[in-house]
Amino acid sequence: MTALIEVRDLRRDYAVKRTPFAGLTTIQAVAGVSFDLAPGRTLAVVGESGCGKSTLARLVTMIEKPTSGTLKIDGIDVLSVDRAARQRLRREVQIVFQNPYGSLNPRQTIGSTLEEPLAVNAIGPAAKRSATVHAMMARVGLRPEHDRRYPHMFSGGQRQRIAIARALMLRPKVLVLDEPVSALDVSIRAQVLNLLADLQSEFGLSYLFIAHDLSVVRHIADDVMVMYLGKTVEIGSRQAIFESPQHPYTRALLSATPVADPEAKKERIVLQGEMPSPFNPPTGCSFHPRCALAVDHCRIKPPSNELKHGRLVACWRV
C-alpha cells in the first residue's frame, strides 16, 4: 500500500529576535519528523504546546514551506514540482482549525464561505455550485436554509461543522484536523467526533489528527505519533502506544491524562519541570532534563528513531 502522505526528515526553522536589540536566533519548530499516512487511516499527532505539532500541520497543508526534508503527497514531491502542480496538490490536503470562532470570516455568509473554494478553483458551473454547497451542508448536519446566515449566529459545534464542510468542498483526500474538538463542550465533542468518523468512511478520507487530549486520540486514531520539542519520540499503532508505551515521555503523558473512572488505580508519573525553551534546547536527548531514566549518555548524544518492540522510538534506555 502506498502512502498518501510521505514525510521524511521534515524540518522547519524560524529566525526570530528575542529582544529588539539582539540578532536573529534560529529555533527549530519541527526538527526532523518522518511518517507515512496511508489512505483511509487516521494518524494522531500528540504533544504539549510548543512541540511543533501545529507547525507540522502547516507544513503538510503547504501553508508554509519546510526548511529541508521531503514531503510527498500522492507520490509527488511537493518541493520539486512546479507551481501549477503544487496548486493541484493543495486541493488534496485541507485543514480544519482549532478555534471555530476565529477561523470563519465574520462578514461572510456561510453559503459564500462554502462556495468560495469551488469558485477559486473553478469547479463546476457557477449555477450548480449552490446546490453542491447545500448538499455538503446537509451532509455535515446543517440545514440548507442556513446558508445566508453569518458565523456569529451559530454555536461552537455548528461552526466546527461549517469548518469541516468548507474543508471538504474540494473533496480532498487528506484532512488535517488541528485540535478540532478541544474548544467544544463534552456533549458537542461527541457529535463532532461521530461526524468525523462518518465522513471518513463515506469519503475514504485520511486524517492527520492533531490533539493533546489522549482519550480522544485513543478513540479515533489508527496510529499515534508523540512529539516533544519538534522531534518524534515515539510512533506506532494505537495499540502499541496505549497498551505498552515505551518512551518515558509517552508513559508520563499517558499517566498524566485523567481517567474518568474514580475506581481506576494507576501509577502516576508526575513529570518535574516544564518543556524546555526551544531557544536553548538541551543537549543530547531533549527530554533528559525531565526524564527519570536519564543517564550520562542521554545528555550527550541525541537518540534516533529505532524500531523497538514494534514501534519507532527515540530513546537510549528502551
Next chain:
Amino acid sequence: MSIIEIRNLSVTFASQAGAFNAVQGFDLTVAPNEVVAIVGESGSGKSVAMLAVMGLLPWTATVTADRMRFGEHDLMALSAAKRRQLAGCELSMIFQEPMSSLNPCFTVGFQLGETLKTHLGLDRAERRRQCIELLQAVGITDAERRLSAFPHQLSGGMSQRVMIAIAVACRPKLLIADEPTTALDVTIQAQILDLLLRLRKETGMGVVLITHDMGVVAETADRVVVQYAGQQVESNTTRELFRDPHHPYTAALLAALPERAQQKLLPQIPGVVPGQFDRPAGCLFTPRCRFAFDLCGKAAPVQAGVGLGRARCHTPLVTGTPQRQKVSA
C-alpha cells in the same frame, strides 16, 4: 461543621432583553478538607454561582438565596466592606486564565505581597520572607529571584502556581478553583492538581473545583455537583456518580466520553444547551433527553432524594433505567 452552606441560590442578570436566570436553585455544602467539583458545559452557571459567593458579580446581577453561610458569617447580610475583608483572605479564588489573571504591570512579589499587606498587615521584611516561603510551597524553584519577575516572564503553569500562592497566602478556609488547569498542558495539569490536593491536605481547607473535564473530577473530587443550563441536576459522591448516574444528562455526559465508548460511534447527546431565549418549559433537558415523555415538557421536576443523587428529574435513572413509578410523587 461545614465551611460553606448555600441553599437555593439564584442569580438573575438584568439585560436589555429582560431578566436572565443564570443560576437557579443552587445548593452546596463543603466540609473542611473536602474537594467538591462543579461540572457542567459552558453556560451552565457554574462560574456565576461561585462568583456570587465571592461577591464578584457586576451590579446587573441580582443574587438571592435562602441561606448563604460561610463559617459564622451570613454572606447575604454582610456589608460590602466586610465581604471584601473575607474575599482573598478566608475565601479565595483562582481563575481559568492564569496569564490574564495576573496584572502585567507589577512584579510577582508585589502582587503576592499585596494580599499579605492588605489582609494580614505584615511589614515589608516579613512579607518578603513569607512570599519566598509561599512560592517555595507551590513548587517554584529559585523563589527569591522570581519575586522580581513580571508575569510575562512566566510560563502558564508557573503563573497558575503564582495565582495559587496568592490564593492560599492567608490560609483560606475555602478555595474556589475555576477551571484551574483548562488552559494548561496535561503534564502541567497533573502537577497543578497534585499541588492543590497537597495544599488541601496540609491546611485542611475546602476546595470547590469548577471544571468540565470528567477525568479531572474522577481523579480529584470527593463529591460532584452537575449543572445544566443554570440548574443543579445531580449531586452525589464521585464514586456513586460515576458508578450509577441518576440524571439522564449525567448518564449521557458520561456515555459521551471517548474513553468510556464501546464502539466507534459515540453515544451523542443531540442538540445544544438551551440559550437565554430558548429554554423549554418544564424540565430544561427535555429536548435532548432519551427518556423524555409528555410530563417532562410541562412540569419542572423536583429534586429526588439523596439516594437518587438529588436528581432533578421526573424519572431518575437507576442502573440506566428510568423509575417511572415515582411520577406521581
